[in-house]
Amino acid sequence: MKSINILKRIITSIALMLGILSYCQIGIGTATPHPSSDLDLGANNKALYLNRISNTTVIDDPQPGMLVFDVSEQCIKAYQDDPPKWSGCLDSASGIVSGFTCSSASFSPATANQGVAYTGTLTIPYTDGNGGTYSAQSFTQNGLTFALTAGNFSIGTGNLVYNINGIPTASGTTSVNIMAGGQSCNGLTLTVNP
Structure with missing residues (x-):
């Protein structure tokens, strides 16, 4: 009886050590799953089928890294932790935002002078960026060239920054309309002193 108990202890100890050492x-x-993966889907004629939900609020205690297919928006979303929330639609090809905070858009310097060279920026805050790309833009208004360098929206909140260069040809206000990421800001004005 003692030898059976000792044998059980030895087998249990070996099993525990093997469990710790194995992966x-x-x-x-x-x-043959890839050694750096936990799960390797090896089919060459099938796809991963994500859980389909109509609203991300139905998921209790979401964790960073979770993926779902949102059937109401027809896209894949990921849960992120900084800040903790579900992302907008993931689409690496085209960047989208849920909105610009046009009332917080700002020109720096805040004013220009007619006939005097101006170099500055127009900064427009946005919300719910999806991390996708946006293309370069350039347009001229009142002698000022507004240029946006191609880039990527941040995931979540961020700023779209236009570089402005030129010599204003008229005094008053220079009004511009901005469109990017599926949203727009209309009537953003730069004061141009005489």
Whole structure:
């Protein structure tokens, strides 16, 4: 009886040590999962089918890195932790934002002078960027060239920054309309002194 108990203890100890030293990868459709993966889907004629939901609020205690397919918006969303929230639609090809905070848009310097060279920026805050790309833009208004360098929206909040250069040809206000990421800000004005 004592030898059986000792044998059980030895087997249990060996099993525990092997469990600690071993690691496990799961392969579905492959007998040899990639060593740096936990799950390797090996089919070459099938796809991963994400959970389909109509509203991300139905998920209790979401964790960073979770992915779902939002059927109401017909897109994939990811949960992120800084700040903790569900992302907008993930689409690496085209950047989108849920909105610009046009009332917080600002010119720096805040004013220009007619006939005098002006170099500055127009900064427009946005919300719910998806991390996708936006293309370069350039237009001229009242002798001032507004240029946006191509880039990526931040995931979440961020700023779109136009560089402005030129010599204002008329005094008063220079009004511009901005469109990017599926949203617009209309009537942003720069005061031009005589």
